[in-house]
Amino acid sequence: MLSKQLSAFSAPPRYRNSGAFVHGTKFRNFASIMEQGLKAAKSEIYMVDDVRPDGRVPGLKQAPEILIFIDEDKARKEHMHFEYDAREGTWKTRGIDGVIRPWFFQKVIDQRRGRGRGNILFQSKEDPLMQAGKLLGPVRPRYLLHATYWENVAGILTEGIVPAKNPLSDIRKPFKDLLQGAESHVYTMRSTDLGCLESKVVPQSEVVSFIVDKEQVGLDRQPDAIFVIDTSKAEKMGIDLEMVQSGDDREDNIYVRGRIPAEILTAQPNIPRNLPDTLKAKIVDPKSFEQIPIIDLALSEAEVIKKLTYSCEVVGFMQVVGHGVPLELQEKALDLQKRFFQLSQEKKDKLRLREESLVRGYFGRGGEDLDQVLEKQVDEANGKDSIQKSRKDCKEALDMNGVPWAKPKGGFIGEIFGQPSQMPSEEELPGFREVMEQYALEMFKLSKRLLELMALILGKPRDFFHQFLDQPVATHRLLHYWPIKDFNLEIGVGEHTDYGLLTILKQDMVGGLQVLNAKDGVWVHCCPVENAFVINLGDMIGRWTAHRFKSTVHRVVTTSDKDRYSVPFFLEPNLDTVIAYGGLCSGPGSSSESKFDPPSREEDTAGAILERFYRASGQLRTSGDK
Numbered sequence: 095m096l097s098k099q100l101s102a103f104s105a106p107p108r109y110r111n112s113g114a115f116v117h118g119t120k121f122r123n124f125a126s127i128m129e130q131g132l133k134a135a136k137s138e139i140y141m142v143d144d145v146r147p148d149g150r151v152p153g154l155k156q157a158p159e160i161l162i163f164i165d166e167d168k169a170r171k172e173h174m175h176f177e178y179d180a181r182e183g184t185w186k187t188r189g190i191d192g193v194i195r196p197w198f199f200q201k202v203i204d205q206r207r208g209r210g211r212g213n214i215l216f217q218s219k220e221d222p223l224m225q226a227g228k229l230l231g232p233v234r235p236r237y238l239l240h241a242t243y244w245e246n247v248a249g250i251l252t253e254g255i256v257p258a259k260n261p262l263s264d265i266r267k268p269f270k271d272l273l274q275g276a277e278s279h280v281y282t283m284r285s286t287d288l289g290c291l292e293s294k295v296v297p298q299s300e301v302v303s304f305i306v307d308k309e310q311v312g313l314d315r316q317p318d319a320i321f322v323i324d325t326s327k328a329e330k331m332g333i334d335l336e337m338v339q340s341g342d343d344r345e346d347n348i349y350v351r352g353r354i355p356a357e358i359l360t361a362q363p364n365i366p367r368n369l370p371d372t373l374k375a376k377i378v379d380p381k382s383f384e385q386i387p388i389i390d391l392a393l394s395e396a397e398v399i400k401k402l403t404y405s406c407e408v409v410g411f412m413q414v415v416g417h418g419v420p421l422e423l424q425e426k427a428l429d430l431q432k433r434f435f436q437l438s439q440e441k442k443d444k445l446r447l448r449e450e451s452l453v454r455g456y457f458g459r460g461g462e463d464l465d466q467v468l469e470k471q472v473d474e475a476n477g478k479d480s481i482q483k484s485r486k487d488c489k490e491a492l493d494m495n496g497v498p499w500a501k502p503k504g505g506f507i508g509e510i511f512g513q514p515s516q517m518p519s520e521e522e523l524p525g526f527r528e529v530m531e532q533y534a535l536e537m538f539k540l541s542k543r544l545l546e547l548m549a550l551i552l553g554k555p556r557d558f559f560h561q562f563l564d565q566p567v568a569t570h571r572l573l574h575y576w577p578i579k580d581f582n583l584e585i586g587v588g589e590h591t592d593y594g595l596l597t598i599l600k601q602d603m604v605g606g607l608q609v610l611n612a613k614d615g616v617w618v619h620c621c622p623v624e625n626a627f628v629i630n631l632g633d634m635i636g637r638w639t640a641h642r643f644k645s646t647v648h649r650v651v652t653t654s655d656k657d658r659y660s661v662p663f664f665l666e667p668n669l670d671t672v673i674a675y676g677g678l679c680s681g682p683g684s685s686s687e688s689k690f691d692p693p694s695r696e697e698d699t700a701g702a703i704l705e706r707f708y709r710a711s712g713q714l715r716t717s718g719d720k
């Protein structure tokens with residue numbers, strides 16, 4: 095339509111080729127025209143059949159503020175009559191009974207000076223642009239580019255690129271239904287034209303020199319940043335990007351339907367041609383992390399909440415100090431833990447997990463292997479050489495009931511998790527039971543305290559989680575890791591997320607806990623901190639908050655030649671708690687209606703999630719149908 099070489103404006107009418115008539119008018123008429131159509135009340139409706147480069151329309155004193163494109167084919171099929179005025183180079187019509195209804199409009203474009211110039215105010219599903227061919231199979235480009243301004247960058251890095259599905263401006267809101275279809279697309283370009291990318295993977299840590307001119311991407315000022323959309327990563331992640339090739343003369347334009355998730359995007363600055371290398375900077379996702387936050391719980395509640403919010407929403411991990419759990423108790427517990435694992439194998443084997451005590455007891459090598467639990471996303475982060483799978487967890491553990499007072503409901507699962515702990519006898523290890531139960535009580539208290547603050551962050555009353563914690567399930571696990579001999583065959587704990595609400599972990603000073611920053615594909619050490627507890631969030635709270643709270647992938651790689659001891663306390667709510675996807679949030683950032691999010695299912699109770707995890711990790715091997 096805007097093709098300059100074949101401007102129908104300068105050609106005789108019989109050579110018209112644009113398929114659209116264009117009517118220009120004032121912006122203030124837009125709303126009423128969309129409601130009532132273009133009216134030929136006093137005079138006829140004047141139109142041109144192409145827009146001149148200066149945006150002027152003959153016969154109008156001033157350049158029009160909006161341009162209304164009328165679908166010529168549709169109009170002629172309905173017997174609308176158009177008359178050409180050779181002297182003015184314009185067309186006129188009386189529409190049908192004096193009106194051209196909005197049904198005939200292809201689109202309405204904002205022509206006012208300023209940032210909004212060129213914006214599409216209305217676009218019909220029948221606009222040829224939206225009718226163009228879908229890109230399927232091998233013709234789909236590996237990378238697409240989306241150019242944008244700084245004001246959108248941080249938002250896109252967290253939310254992905256969101257098409258203007260629901261218009262926000264007052265003027266466009268009333269036409270929401272008309273806009274649907276056209277506006278649910280994100281505008282992108284093939285990367286070929288812009289050089290450098292088609293064959294090369296964009297390294298996350300490097301600044302790729304993009305030089306994109308505003309004309310290439312149809313913006314009215316120079317774009318600040320270019321988002322590279324990795325379509326093959328999308329495919330690997332099972333994200334189906336529906337791409338539509340532009341139907342007009344700009345064949346590099348590709349429209350992608352729906353939200354483009356942040357996971358497949360990389361941001362690069364758009365660099366002016368003459369910018370020296372020394373003045374370049376990389377765009378770092380403000381929602382990505384390089385450290386595990388440390389929170390002093392003795393600070394004011396306001397300060398704690400601020401740090402906790404960041405830790406929950408960005409990292410999914412934190413270390414807390416100032417928690418008030420007596421150091422002496424921690425030391426006693428650690429001492430008994432070491433002495434427990436030093437008992438003879440025969441004595442430990444007496445406490446083994448078995449038919450009558452499926453989840454409460456001792457297990458050695460092979461009792462739980464987490465290396466298979468997660469697949470694709472971790473491979474991505476590990477790099478291409480990570481095809482190696484199924485390392486064995488190099489650990490032994492004693493799983494105790496962390497809330498021995500609770501009577502969890504939930505049938506078979508409730509029954510087995512509610513069973514009492516198996517512990518060494520008082521003669522074998524004096525004080526073991528007393529110290530462990532005291533310790534577990536402290537962990538439950540600390541969990542509750544943290545969940546109270548999290549409830550406040552989620553806009554709920556402080557005691558919101560209490561209702562789900564009167565008959566909870568908790569596993570108090572003592573862990574012992576042996577030094578690893580062969581890193582290809584063994585790992586401390588394979589990559590996984592925890593499944594519950596939250597985990598409180600005490601680790602000794604040997605180190606080895608690693609946390610995945612999935613945004614950048616980088617593993618971050620969770621360095622041991624004296625008298626601190628590591629807190630991490632599990633899948634249940636992640637799912638319940640529609641991932642506003644992160645359940646972050648982690649693993650243990652023990653590189654030390656010393657034995658390592660740690661104590662996770664895993665907390666789950668009452669097993670009949672329905673963990674509905676997004677059930678805990680109503681605020682922004684949580685409302686994504688994306689097709690990539692899993693729907694809520696009836697059976698997603700805490701009990702069902704717990705069972706799934708235990709089966710996937712090999713800890714629960716019986717059918718459970720008894």
Ligand SMILES: O=C(O)CCC(=O)C(=O)O
Pocket residue numbers: 573587592599601607648649650660661662
């Ligand atoms: O021992 C650790 O540091 C972490 C253990 C862990 O992540 C787990 O058991 O779920």
Ligand SMILES: [Fe+2]
Pocket residue numbers: 590591592597648
């Ligand atoms: Fe874990």
